[in-house]
Amino acid sequence: MVAALGAVPTVLWAAASSAAAGGALDPAAGSGYAEFSNAFTGSAKNVDISRFENGVSVLPGTYNVDIFVNEGRVSRQNMEFRAVEGMKNAQPCFTYAELLQMGVDVGKLDPARINAQNTCIAIGDVSPDATATMDMGELRLNVSIPQASLLKHARGYVSPALWDQGETAFLLGYNFNAYSINQSYSGPRASGGNAIGTDGTPVQVQGSTLYTLGPGGAYVPSATGNYMLSNNGTYVPVQIGSYTPAQAGGYSYNDINAYLGLNLGFNIAGWRVRSVETAQWDQKTGRTNWHNFNTTATHDITQWKAQFTVGDSYTQGIVFDTTPFRGITIYSDDRMLPDSQQGFAPVVRGVANTQARVEVRQNGNLLLETTVAPGPFVINDLYSTGYGGDLTVTVFEADGTMHTFTVPYSAVPMLLRPGVSRWAITDGQVRDTTLRNGMPYFVEGTYQRGINNWLTLYGGVQSTYRDLYHSYLGGAAVNTPIGAFALDVTNSHTTFKGAGGSLSGYSSRLSYSKAIPTSGTTLAVASYRYSNDNFLTLSDAVQTQDQLTSLHSTNWAAPVVLRAKQRIQVTLNQDFGGKYGQLYFNGSRNTYWNGMPDATTYQLGYSNSYRRVNFGITASRTYTSSPAFNGGHYDNQFGLNVSIPLGGPSSRNSPMLSAMVSHDDTMGNNDRVGINGTFGERSQYNYNANVNYTDQGNSNTTASGNLGWQAAYGNLNAGYSYSSHYQQGSVGASGGVVVHGGGITLAPQIDLNSPIAIIEAPDAKGARVSSSGQTRIDGRGYAVATSLMPYRMNDVTLDPASTSMDVELQTTRVQTAPRAGAVVPLKFSTVSGRAALIRAKQPNGDVLPFGAEVIDASGNSVGTVGQGGQMFVRGAEEGGALTVRWGDSDQEQCKVNYQLPPRIKGSAYSMDATTAVCR
Missing domain, CATH: 2.20.50 (Outer Surface Protein A; domain 2)
Known part of the structure; x- marks a missing residue:
């Protein structure tokens, strides 16, 4: 491949008689001969560049362009341009998918011409009034399409036809940590004596009271043998186990623990299988404990904008409390809605007297500006902004008048936009490993519906299969000028097996939020009130029944939970x-x-x-x-x-x-001083060092430090701390592995719930994935791009700065709209070959004319000569031949035969330069 150095800039045109640089346009010259002055180009003579006189010509080929539709940016992607008979410039070829992406209503068009099999759809096939104009200087394709040929969609809409389910792949995310500790302590003895629990916890036993050693060296009393007071003052369950006597006057303790967390995934035919596994190893016991948290299989239901999941999962937790279960669930997925339809924002309605400009502001910030026709208007695609704040709507009329009104806007989690629904249906078995007498089956259904700007209604039902538990919930959320309120009431009815009795109770829940822009205040209140002790949640009922069964008790009112x-x-x-x-x-x-x-x-x-x-x-x-x-x-x-x-x-x-x-x-007084930061060319290394002093118990000073490395294919960290009572060290590693059609690729991190892209850029080793931290193209030409948003258009970009000069990226940006959890392959076209800069002169010593056409050995036009007779060459390892032409006569063309010096080992990241004579 050969390309001329430099692009043709904005041109100052001159008549043939003009010899001075920057000469004025001669109207009498018409559209004839056009040239650059040699004062600008450095050439020995003025060069005919009339092919550029109406702007830079669009030659057939593929260009990476920004596509704007009606002045709104849609995407940046490769666009093919083909020559059309009777037209000077090549015209863009649109694919069916690109028309969908641009919002064209393809259902109104001729299916014989507009279909998925047609890979070159002309803009005129969309509408006789549609146009496409290419700006080569900006690499921008300006497309104008009448509104009648476009679909009316909310802002942020991406057609489901563009959602990519990706390829078959296996995914593995890992997190490893090893922790070593060496403790020794000599402290006060309680009358019951010191002891050490089987888990290594130092304790004191005095009578029937258990004391545990806090981090500051003080013994903290427990409430009972089953509960221990934690550092934040709340009681948590604890099982100390049996005790081994400590050495007289204190104890010593040494142990090494290791943890490995695995997130496993497998994608096939639109199904996403996910499993979370953990392993813990302890040196003292020598045992390794494996645990599976959950395993699920999920598939999109596009028509319903919902997800279907089977396996171990959790209920939504929006209307009722979250319940872990094993079974199936179908639920609406807000992520499939456009950005402007997620969360809550009110519909703005008004009336314009003329063709008016409308501004919608919140807290002085402009949320939306649009133009509306005379008459009533509706704005229903505002983006959600958290707690909210009243909206100020200003209508600027064409006659210079304006009027303003306010729309109340406060939000609570239950509020939805008018016309938007959220729902979920679950059928499964309660998943609770603490239950000893079986796990009951249950069903749950919830539904929310935005009625209008100020009202959202919602409700739900929970029921076990064998009449153990039933509950019903109904509520409403209201958006008012003084804030947003949500109030619901739940009735539960529990019948205990073999107990001969039942419990019925009510629970009420009230939430409130308000944002006051003038004072910068945001207030949120949530209150839950259970009417009496007969009200139980599903979890309460299941656990109570399990304990009653274990105790063989018929006293159903026993406070066992x-x-x-x-x-x-x-x-x-x-x-x-x-x-x-x-x-x-x-x-x-x-x-x-x-x-x-x-x-x-x-x-x-x-x-x-x-x-x-x-x-x-x-x-x-x-x-x-x-x-x-x-x-x-x-x-x-x-x-x-x-x-x-x-x-x-x-x-x-x-x-x-x-x-x-x-x-x-x-815990007493604690003082700490530390320093932290990053270093490295890309801040890929991080560190922190701290000195900590506490006066609790025996005064103690601790020094600690950590060092981390965010590498291209994983993350590593190590830490160490020291005090007079202990030494502690740790090492850790995290990252991800993807097995796909191209092989195995490593990643610094993987979130299996988010989509990822497998980038293929042959020979582009070292190119950095701009959107994914330190990620780089590996030696096989692959990389994993993370942080993609599902059901949205994502730009994935490559920075070629660290690649070899022998590799050229044909494009540095590709767009994709992946489905949730998808593994999407993205191909970045590259051209490989030895790179060289040729400075060519004519036999008389004059440089080659600026703008002269360069033709390769196959007769293809590959570019133009830059200033000073420079040409950029790629592809010929030892040398080659080029033809340079700046006119039609034999005297206005010559041939360059060039020879490159032998390649020096390790010089692939540099560009060779040579001189040649064009004969």
Whole structure:
């Protein structure tokens, strides 16, 4: 392959008599001879470039172009141009898929000409009024299509015909970690003596009370033999097992643990099989425990915009609480909707008196600007913006007048757009490994429907097969000027097997959210109230029945399962704007029916920055009521953290110095200072080092450090920490493997729930996948592109900066619209061959004319001569011959025979340069 160096720039045209550079256009010259002055080109004579006088000609071939339809960008892709008789420029060939992508209503067109088998559809076949104009300077194809020939779709719409289910492939994501610890401690002995649990946990036993050693060296009391107070002040189940006496005055402990997590996947014929496996190994026991979390098979139901899943999964958790199950489920998939139809945003309705421009703003930010015809208008494709904030709609009339109105907009999770539905149906077996007497079968169905701008209705039903449990839920979500509310009521009825009795109760749930743009305030409140202790969730009912069966009890009212009484959660965020920072507050309170202690937590935080210094203040208060504390117990925590960048604002990979001081009523004072940052050409290495001091128990200073490497085909990390009581070290690795039609390809990470692309770019080793971190094309010409969005057009780009000069990428960007979890093959065309720059002169020493046509040995026109007689050559390993022509006579053409020097080993990343004479 041969290509001329340089592209023809915007041209200053001159008549034949003009000799000065930048000469003025001579109207009398008409469209005849056009030339560049030799002052600009460096040529010995002016060159005829009349083929460019009406702009750069579009020659037949394939070009990588940006496609704009009615001034809106659709995609960037390769487009074939073919010569058409009677037309100076080659015309674009559209495929059926490209017309769908551009939103053409193909159903209205002649099926004999517009069909999937036709690979070259002319723009005139779409509509006599449609046009396609190529801008070679910008590599932009401007397509104009009348609205009557286009489908009316919401913004962000991608035709299901373009959704790609990908190829058959096997996927493996892995996460490995090995952890070694060496502990020794000499501390106070309780009257019951020190002990060590079988899991290595140091404990003290005093009477019937169990104490465990906290990180600060203090022994923390448990509530009972079955519950232990965790560091955040809440009770968690614990099984210590049997105890082995510690050495007198303390203990020592050494162990190595290893963990391997595997995410397995297999795609075939649109089915996506997924399984999660884990393995844990412990040196002390010498045992390896394997565990399967779930295995599922999923397939799209395109017509319903839904997913079908069979295997081990979870219910949606939107209307009812999430329930793990083994069975089948069919549910609507919001991801299949256009971006502008997901979440909640109100429909804007108004009236325009003229051809008007309409602006929709929220908090002063422009969400949408569009032009509407005179009369009523409807805007129903606004993008969702979280909690919301009232919309301000301004109509700018053509006569200069304008009018404004407000549309309330607050959101809660239950709100849907008008006309949008969300549903799910599940049939399966409750999946709970703690159940000892069988897992009951159940069905669940839920449905939500957006009625209008202010109302969404929803409901659901749950029922087990053998009359153990039934529940019914109904509710509504309302969007009002003072905020968004959602209220629902659930009735449950439980009949225990062999107990001779039943429980019936009600639960109510209220949620509220409001965004106040003028003050920068966002408030969200959720409250759950269970009317009496007879209300049970499905999980409560199943566990209670299981325990009653195990105890052979007929007392169905026995409080054998922890049951919630009331729960309230409050989240408040306050942005003071500019230099005044942000404030947040989170609060929650949980109460229970059967005597378990209440739990209340409050968190308050403030963050800001001064110049380049960031700082934050946090405070929290946790209340727990327990006999272990002879009543109520408060745990207060306070903290201050500061981070300072080391280096100037423009310095690259500047490390960050951070410091934190904190106080915890239980754990004491803790001070930490550390430094972290990245290094490497692409910031592929990261590090952190910390020194930590605590005054709890025996005062202790700990030093630790970590080093990580984000490689092209995986991630590695290692860490070490040291104190007077212990030494700890760890190593880890994570990444992914894809087995596909082209072989085996490694990836730094893989999310099996998201689609990926297998990039094939022959000989382009080292090219970086711009959208996937450190990922690069391997030696076989493959790479895995991640972070793709399902059912959306995704741009996948390659950066050829690190490739060999002997390889040319014909395109650096390819688009795809993958289905969820798909493995999509993407081919990047490349041309390989030795690269060289030839500076050619004529026998008399003059450089070759700028703009002269270059023809290869096969007679194909491959480009033009650049300034100074330079030509870029690719493909000939030792040398070759080119013909250069700048006129029709024999005196206006010559032949260049060039010879390249022998290739130096390891020089593939450089370009050879040589000189030649054109004879």
